[in-house]
Amino acid sequence: MQKIDLIKIYQRKTALVIDDFPDMRGTIRRMLMNFGVAAVEIAGSGDEAIAFCENRAFDIILCDYNLGDGKNGQQILEELRYRGLLKHTGIYMMITAETTKSMVFGALEYQPDDYLAKPFAQPVLQKRLDRLMLEKAVLFDINQAMDKQDYARAAALCEQLGTEAGRYEQKSLRLKAQCCLKQGRIAEARAIYERVLKERPLDWAQIGLGRCLMEMGELDQAESLFRQLIDQKCLCLEIYDCLAEIQCGKGDIFAAQQLLEHASEISPNAILRQQLLAEISQSNGDWERAEKAHRKIVRLGANSCYESPENYFNLARCIATQMRRDDTGNSRRLKEAEEVLERARRRYRDDEQVRLQTDLISAELRARAGELESARHILAAARDRIGDEAPATAVTLGLARAFQALGDRATAQRLLQELTERHPHDEAIGQAVDRLSDEPLSRKGKEEAVLLNSQGKQLLAAQQYLQAIALFGQALRHYPNNIALKLNLLLALVRQMNIGGANANQLRRCTRLIENIPPLAADHPLHERLHVLWDHVDKLSEQLRAATENSVA
Amino acid sequence: MPEQAPLALLLASSVHDIKNSLGMLIGTLEEVVRSTPIRDQTQRHQFATLQGEAARINNALMSLLGLYRLQQEQLPVRVQEVFVADFLDEQIAANQLLFGMRGLNVRLHCDPQLCAYFDPNLIGGIINNVLVNAAHYARGGIVVSGAREPDELVINVQDDGPGFPDKMLDDVCNHQRGIDFASGSTSLGLYFAREIAQLHRRGHQCGRIALSNLEGGGGCFSLWLP
Numbered sequence: 001m002q003k004i005d006l007i008k009i010y011q012r013k014t015a016l017v018i019d020d021f022p023d024m025r026g027t028i029r030r031m032l033m034n035f036g037v038a039a040v041e042i043a044g045s046g047d048e049a050i051a052f053c054e055n056r057a058f059d060i061i062l063c064d065y066n067l068g069d070g071k072n073g074q075q076i077l078e079e080l081r082y083r084g085l086l087k088h089t090g091i092y093m094m095i096t097a098e099t100t101k102s103m104v105f106g107a108l109e110y111q112p113d114d115y116l117a118k119p120f121a122q123p124v125l126q127k128r129l130d131r132l133m134l135e136k137a138v139l140f141d142i143n144q145a146m147d148k149q150d151y152a153r154a155a156a157l158c159e160q161l162g163t164e165a166g167r168y169e170q171k172s173l174r175l176k177a178q179c180c181l182k183q184g185r186i187a188e189a190r191a192i193y194e195r196v197l198k199e200r201p202l203d204w205a206q207i208g209l210g211r212c213l214m215e216m217g218e219l220d221q222a223e224s225l226f227r228q229l230i231d232q233k234c235l236c237l238e239i240y241d242c243l244a245e246i247q248c249g250k251g252d253i254f255a256a257q258q259l260l261e262h263a264s265e266i267s268p269n270a271i272l273r274q275q276l277l278a279e280i281s282q283s284n285g286d287w288e289r290a291e292k293a294h295r296k297i298v299r300l301g302a303n304s305c306y307e308s309p310e311n312y313f314n315l316a317r318c319i320a321t322q323m324r325r326d327d328t329g330n331s332r333r334l335k336e337a338e339e340v341l342e343r344a345r346r347r348y349r350d351d352e353q354v355r356l357q358t359d360l361i362s363a364e365l366r367a368r369a370g371e372l373e374s375a376r377h378i379l380a381a382a383r384d385r386i387g388d389e390a391p392a393t394a395v396t397l398g399l400a401r402a403f404q405a406l407g408d409r410a411t412a413q414r415l416l417q418e419l420t421e422r423h424p425h426d427e428a429i430g431q432a433v434d435r436l437s438d439e440p441l442s443r444k445g446k447e448e449a450v451l452l453n454s455q456g457k458q459l460l461a462a463q464q465y466l467q468a469i470a471l472f473g474q475a476l477r478h479y480p481n482n483i484a485l486k487l488n489l490l491l492a493l494v495r496q497m498n499i500g501g502a503n504a505n506q507l508r509r510c511t512r513l514i515e516n517i518p519p520l521a522a523d524h525p526l527h528e529r530l531h532v533l534w535d536h537v538d539k540l541s542e543q544l545r546a547a548t549e550n551s552v553a
Numbered sequence: 554m555p556e557q558a559p560l561a562l563l564l565a566s567s568v569h570d571i572k573n574s575l576g577m578l579i580g581t582l583e584e585v586v587r588s589t590p591i592r593d594q595t596q597r598h599q600f601a602t603l604q605g606e607a608a609r610i611n612n613a614l615m616s617l618l619g620l621y622r623l624q625q626e627q628l629p630v631r632v633q634e635v636f637v638a639d640f641l642d643e644q645i646a647a648n649q650l651l652f653g654m655r656g657l658n659v660r661l662h663c664d665p666q667l668c669a670y671f672d673p674n675l676i677g678g679i680i681n682n683v684l685v686n687a688a689h690y691a692r693g694g695i696v697v698s699g700a701r702e703p704d705e706l707v708i709n710v711q712d713d714g715p716g717f718p719d720k721m722l723d724d725v726c727n728h729q730r731g732i733d734f735a736s737g738s739t740s741l742g743l744y745f746a747r748e749i750a751q752l753h754r755r756g757h758q759c760g761r762i763a764l765s766n767l768e769g770g771g772g773c774f775s776l777w778l779p
Contacts, residue, residue: 027580097573117674119576119611121583123646131639167666170634200670200755202633233629 006130010036015060017042018049018076019095020067028062028095031122035129046071046079047303053085060091060129063112075269078110083305088143091132095120107238108178108204138168142175155179170196177208186215203234210242219246237263241273248280251470253477254509256280257289264293271300278314283477285512287322294318298340309354312344316361317401323368334369338362353392356382360398367405375406393419393429400436409438416441434479445479456488465496483520486513487529494536502544510537565621572614579607586650601654605689608651612682616745619678623748630672630752637699637706638663640673644680645697651688652695663699669706671760671778675749679762682742683710683774690714690772704758704779711773716766725764746776755779 015037019025025042032040037060043049046067052058061080065073073094080086094112105111113132116125136143142161145154158165158176165172173192180189190212196205206229213222223246226239240263247256260277264270278293294315301307319337323330341358348354359382366375379402386395396419403412416433420441423429430442440449452475459468472489479485490513493506514534520527582603591597622628638661645652645659652659680697687695691712698709725743743762750760758779765773 021577023577024580027584030584097569097576115674117677118573119579121647121649122587123649124643127639127643127646167636167668200632202670203631233626235629235631 006133007036009133011038013037013059014039014056015041015062016049016052016058018044018046018061018063018067018073020044020064020070024064028125031125032060032062034122035126046076049076050079050085053080057085057087058090060093061086062093062095062116065094065096072269073112074106074110077112078106079305081110084147088146089136089140091129091136093128093132105236107236107241108207135168135171138165139172139175142172146175146179151179151182155183155185174204174208177205181208181211181215184215186212190216201232203229203232203236206234207236207238207242210239214242214246214249219249222246237267237270237273241276244276244280248474248477251473253280253283253473254505257284257286261289268296269300271297271304271306274300278318280477282318283480284509285516287318291315291318291322298343309344309348309351309357312340312347313357313361316340316344316365320361320365320368320405323365330369334365334371337365341365352385353395356385356391356395357398360395360402363402364398364405367402367407372406375402379403379406390422393423393432397432397436404436413437431478434482436481438481438483440479440482448475449479449482452485456492460492460495463495463499465492465499468492469496483517483526486517487526487533489513490533490537494533494540497540498536502540502547504544507537507541507544510540561621561624565618568614568618568621572611572618575607575611575614579604579611582607583650586654597654601651604651604654605685608648608681608685609689612678612685613741615678616682616741619675619745620741620748628675628752630675632670632672632753635669635671635673636665637667637669637708638665640677641680641697641699641708644677644684647681648684648688651685655688655691656693657688657691658694659697660694661697663697667699667701667706669699669701669778670755671706671753675752676776676778679742679746679749679776680708680710682746686742687712687714687772687774702777706778708776708778709773711767711771713771716770716772717764722764722766725762750776750778753778 015032017025017028017032017040019028019042022044025044029040029042041052041058043052047070049061049063053061063073063076067073067076071079077086077092077094080092086092091114092112093114093116095116095118097118114128116128139161142154142157145151145157155176158172158179161168161172163169173196177189177192180186180192190209193205193209193212196202197209206225210222210225210229213219213225223243226243226246229236229239240259244256244259244263247253247259257277257280260273260280264273264277267273274293274296278290278297281287281290281293294311297306298311298315301311316337319333319340323333341362345355345358359378363375363379363382366372366378379399383399386399390396391399396415400412400415400419403409403415416437420430420433424443427442427444430444434440434442434445440446452471456468456471459465459471469489469492472485472492476482476485476489490510493510493513497503497506514530514537517530520530586600586604591600619628641661641663645661684695684697687710691714694713696709696711698711700707721740721743724740725747743764746762750762753760756779760776760778762777763775765775767773
């Protein structure tokens with residue numbers, strides 16, 4: 001394209017420069033204006049930049065990766081994409097000081113169009129931008145279809161472009177595979193990635209292939225592919241998320257938690273990963289780790305697209321769950337959790353639903369801390385405000401939790417039962433209810449429980465304990481309060497150690513499980529089973545201790 | 554006595570800070586040069602020296618930091634599809650002002666469709682280093698070329714200066730002995746270049762560099778990537 005044409009194109013573009021150094025912002029801005037860009041805005045922080053993008057769409061965004069204490073360039077990119085504030089037809093260029101371990105590459109979907117290393121001369125920036133503009137012009141229809149989330153059309157357009165794509169052939173293959181994955185056309189995506197990998201081990205194709213293998217249930221193959229990428233020192237943290245998902249699929253949520261912890265250490269500010277880490281740590285009964293993650297989520301969520309009262313509620317409940325009867329730390333924990341709730345009240349001052357939920361959690365907290373009277377008092381006041389009409393789902397769930405904490409499991413169970421009956425076809429509600437309930441109440445949950453039970457029995461009978469551990473471990477993520485399930489997992493772990501010897505990791509898992517089972521009355525149908533298993537665990541702990549002492553001696 | 558931070562780490566983080574300041578300095582210098590009409594040859598020469606030396610410091614720091622990361626196993630290689638002509642064109646553009654000040658004619662020979670696979674950031678650092686060095690010694694011109702040899706990409710940077718001293722030719726050719734740091738200021742860059750080239754692998758092949766002197770005078774830096 002002729003230079004004069006490019007100037008005309010630049011004149012129609014709008015640009016945003018994000019850098020925390022005013023001098024640098026000014027320099028880059030002047031460069032863009034020299035190219036002919038008419039409107040160049042500047043922002044000094046991620047929050048400022050996002051506020052700009054909420055008001056208008058920019059054609060070109062140049063963003064420094066390292067912006068001091070606030071969001072980094074990758075997080076800004078992710079938030080803009082996630083919220084649809086950055087079009088695929090636009091250009092996002094990341095400016096970097098260096099490539100080191102401290103710089104993290106986003107998931108495939110969240111990668112910038114280009115990286116530009118500092119310091120750079122004006123003609124270099126111009127050449128890069130010229131080329132990107134040409135590319136965006138050739139791929140305009142495809143990118144536009146992706147913006148409209150019409151992935152079928154985007155994939156078809158890539159196909160149509162075919163060999164015409166010329167130098168953009170690889171780019172268009174990459175986009176096509178991405179669209180196929182989005183649409184569940186896994187075999188097609190896989191074929192593309194395999195074709196590319198035949199020539200070169202490119203990381204985007206390796207990760208893509210790994211994702212396909214996961215979708216196809218080939219977990220072992222996917223795992224070895226991702227392990228290989230880690231050996232190659234690939235810095236894309238999506239790998240760890242995928243590996244964690246694979247471990248979950250295999251039922252080893254302990255390993256999954258370790259992987260996510262590792263990735264969070266490298267990049268502590270990725271909120272989606274923190275959410276997954278919180279959820280998985282909770283499933284593992286590791287409430288301390290979960291609390292850490294929830295705190296991070298509250299902090300990172302503030303003023304972002306992930307801001308939600310749920311973030312505060314989850315943190316408060318997580319603190320509450322760590323309260324034990326007659327524990328001296330309880331009053332401190334209660335205070336901490338109340339502070340979190342107070343912040344939620346202030347933040348959502350005018351939202352009655354949020355205030356109701358906050359009060360119900362407050363009742364739950366007090367009940368757990370043993371302050372039964374004030375818990376009952378708060379609960380009664382909240383119920384008065386709710387009145388006779390059926391409350392919102394979240395409020396009903398909050399009521400059920402409060403009753404559970406007060407030891408009134410019958411009322412809690414009745415509330416949950418009624419909720420499922422009111423929404424028999426709502427899977428999300430069914431799942432939420434089943435998470436709280438001692439046993440699944442939703443239709444789907446009941447069906448799954450029957451299936452799980454028979455599969456589990458078969459595995460136990462066939463002495464395939466590791467598979468049984470995987471099966472029950474995975475199910476527990478969906479039914480974390482299901483006592484029978486916990487006992488089954490406990491049983492599988494104990495039997496495995498009976499043949500394979502006591503093992504510290506598995507014993508820790510057993511102890512966590514037992515700690516997280518509520519006290520069962522002597523006439524509870526599962527009471528005896530729990531105590532038999534408990535004795536086994538104690539014996540195994542004893543064995544392990546003796547073995548360690550011997551080896552030390 | 555307070556506990557001492559490891560010297561290597563201290564150096565690396567200082568280098569990082571210096572690099573940031575230097576980046577600002579180079580950027581401002583570029584703006585000054587662009588907006589100041591050249592008065593006479595003396596001023597032209599002064600601008601060329603300012604730019605050339607700033608670029609050399611920057612390259613030396615980049616090599617240092619790179620080698621430190623390499624030792625810490627923190628230098629990831631991101632191999633990707635690269636259009637070689639665009640890539641080389643960009644390296645030349647980065648030093649356009651310097652070449653202009655020195656009155657050098659820089660030509661690029663490369664098929665615009667030639668495509669190869671390497672880490673453009675790391676290899677870009679090497680080529681930039683070589684170009685700044687060539688600009689220092691060249692008399693009238695530099696020729697940059699990129700071509701495909703059967704299995705490899707080869708990039709050559711030729712200048713019409715006095716050529717490389719024998720000692721340097723020896724050092725780079727003799728891989729067993731490694732590069733002798735006492736021999737000259739360009740050794741750090743060459744050492745880094747060799748290490749980076751070797752990080753690029755495909756099957757059993759790996760990247761390499763070489764120096765040679767041209768028959769009609771002038772030096773040639775060559776880089777092969779699988």
